[in-house]
Each structure stands twice: as structure tokens, then as C-alpha cells.
Amino acid sequence: MARPPRSASVDSRRRLFEAAAAEFAARGYAGANVDRIARAARLNKAMIYYHFKSKAALYREILRDMFTAVGTRVADVAAASCTPEDKVRAFVEAIAAEAEARPHFPPIWLREIAEGGGHLDAATLNYARAVVATLGRIIEEGCRAGRFKPAQPMLVHGGIIAPLMFFLATARVRRKMQRAGAAGVADIPPKVVVAHIQRLTLAVLEGRIA
Amino acid sequence: MARPPRSASVDSRRRLFEAAAAEFAARGYAGANVDRIARAARLNKAMIYYHFKSKAALYREILRDMFTAVGTRVADVAAASCTPEDKVRAFVEAIAAEAEARPHFPPIWLREIAEGGGHLDAATLNYARAVVATLGRIIEEGCRAGRFKPAQPMLVHGGIIAPLMFFLATARVRRKMQRAGAAGVADIPPKVVVAHIQRLTLAVLEGRIA
């Protein structure tokens, strides 16, 4: 009883997960098609219902993966022993790294924000809240150390994550526009965006933008 | 021939447009339901096909309205006779004003970014590009006046519009969270967000964040 899963099955599950992530990112939850997901994973549609319970449960699993990844990663950042400035830089870097590791992350994040997080279950929503709370603690630490001025964690967080997701999500389109000859819509690599947002955020926290 | 439309018809059209905007904002293009749009407008579903040609054409019209509104508004800003600093402030204010006048604007904008602008027709896409180009001209003007340091218009624009749309789109959810007792996720009024982004953008352009 309770045999371990065969390696082929683990692989199938992974393929479904990835095909689904790409489909949800490209078309949104409602626009995503389970037949297309199965075809992309080179499996029968029924396998989606075998490995996951439903389209909704599959989607929730993708969301959970995204938000728990960021949540645990930034928790590590806050627990590290370095200056508050370095923690802020690492906070930005951590979110960027997890998002870059998942091409579906930025589009899905943008859609969930548009929808008011209607697909997020309570546990996943808590992970999202925890990210803001973690940033809040880093800010407090900086304030106690006399390096930061007090700031609304949510305001600071929005200033980080929104432009980050925007630039990551539009990277492909902007490259295409660039090739089509659009000058101002230049191809800005993620590294540049991350560095920009790091400097911006520190300027805000150190009270240098008033 | 070519009688003017009856006023009742103009009103029906407007009601359909607004119901559709709300529906598309809440559920995305694929998730939107024409029956629900018609019901919300207190009209028969066939009226959608009478006033607009299809669900897709109706959606395109909503997008066109959004992007042309912002496009013309920021063009006025750039043409005004005031300091580059004031133009930057007015640029941010203009986008915020047009977005606040249309509750559907932020969610639809976020979804279109997620989708890579797949629903935007060529003309509307040009309006979107024109907005970035306009910001580029304001930056240039500031550089010539010795007040701004050179900066990538796209990078600056993303730093404006992304957090703006994020905060406007999440306003309702954040108010709900606030009432539910979430402390750090405070209710931040649009005015505060706009002022924050104005100061942030000027700090970037004046080279005060390096």
C-alpha cells in the first residue's frame, strides 16, 4: 500500500504543471483551455484530473508555488545578518529571482492583481501578506538603526513589485517592438531594472526623494 | 437618409459600453460574458451586436477609449508652457485622472500588459507608444534646460504607470483588508500615491537617486 509514484508519473505531472503555467500566463484562468494544456504536455486531458483535481485546483497550485517561493525567500532575506540597506537590495533581488525563474510569474501576478486576488485561497493570500509584513520589519529595523525614515510598507512594496512585474512581463513585447524599430521603447535587461528599483527604493527609505 | 440616432439609443449604447467595461475589468476578455453585460445594461443581448459588431469589437472600443484619452491628455501636457518639472507632475496627474475617471482602466490595463497587448489594434497601440514618446520629449526638454539627467523614457514611464495602476486596481481590496484588520496593508488614497510617484519620478530625472 501507498506505493511511491513512478518516475514517469512525476515527469508527467511536472509537464502538466509547466504547460498549464504557460497557458494560464498567456490567456488567463478563464481563457485557458485544458485540452490545450494536455496537448502541450503530450498527455491525455484526463491526466489533468488524475494528477490535479480540477482546472481550478491546478491553477491554485501554480499560484501557491509562486507566492510561497517569494514568501520563504524574502523571509530568509529578513533573517540574514547584514545592513538594512543590503536587506532592501536583497529583498528586491529575491522577488526578481523567483519571478525570473518562472516565466509565467509576472503575467499571472498582473492578472491576479487585476482580479483582486479572487483565485487566491486563504493560505496563499497569507503568504502574499507575509511578504509585505517582512518588508515592514526590514523598514522598522532600518528606522531603529537611524538609517531609514518611517514609510508605509505597502506603498514601498507596490513601488518595488509593480514596476518589476511590468518590466518582466513586457520584456518579450518590448524586444519585438525594438526590432520593429521603436526607439524609445528600448530593450531594458532585467539587471538594469532590478538595479534601478533597488536605488529607487533606498532613496525613498532614506528620505532622499522629498 | 442617415438620420441622427435617437437619444434613447445613445443611452443604450452608453449603458452597454459601461456594463461591458465593468465586466471586462472584473473578468478579463475571455471570462466576460455577453449575457451578463446585456443584463447589467438592462437590454437584450442582441443589442450588443446591433451597436457594436462583436464582443471583440466592443472590447477594442473600450481599449481605444482608454488609450486615446491618455494619449491626447498627455499631449496637451507636453504642449503647455511651464517648467519641465511641472510637466512631469502634470504627466503623472493626467494619467491618474484619466484612470480614476474610468474604474475599469487599471484592471484592463494590467490584463493587457499580462497578455502582451494582443487585443490592441495597430492604431490603439500607436497611441500607447505616443504616450512614452511624449514623456521622452518632456525629458529631453528638461535635459536641454539643464534640469534633468538623460534617462530611458520607457524605464521612467514604467516607474510611473505600473505602481499607479497597481495602487488604483488594488484600492478596493486593500480597503477590505484594512477593515478585516490587516495593519501594514493600509488604505492609501490615490492623492498620496500620485504625490509619491511625482516626487519619485522627479528624483530619478534630477539624478537624485544614484
Add this chain to the structure above:
DNA sequence: ACTAATTAAATATCTAGTTAGTTAATAACG
């Protein structure tokens, strides 16, 4: 009288989820 505005009902297509059955890996047993 003419036609813009509107409706109810039909159509045609799509799609999430189910079912009933097949294949193949593996564990247990002789």
C-alpha cells in the same frame, strides 16, 4: 409609412469534467 431600436428564440460551437476501459510496472508468492 418608414425605419431605428429592440426582443425572443434558435443555432452552432466549444469546453470542463466523466467514464469505462487498456497498458505496464511492480510486488508478492510459489
Add this chain to the structure above:
DNA sequence: CGTTATTAACTAACTAGATATTTAATTAGT
């Protein structure tokens, strides 16, 4: 070791419900 029983992994075909769009007929303004 080889055979068989068990069940995980997988498929093809079906079902039931939804949904965009059309059609044909009706109402009401000018």
C-alpha cells in the same frame, strides 16, 4: 526465477452545460 495479482498511469470517447452570434419578428419614434 518466473508467474500472477494489483494498481498506477494512461487513453478515447462521451456528456452536459455554456456561450457567442444570428435570425426573424415586433415595437415605437418621426
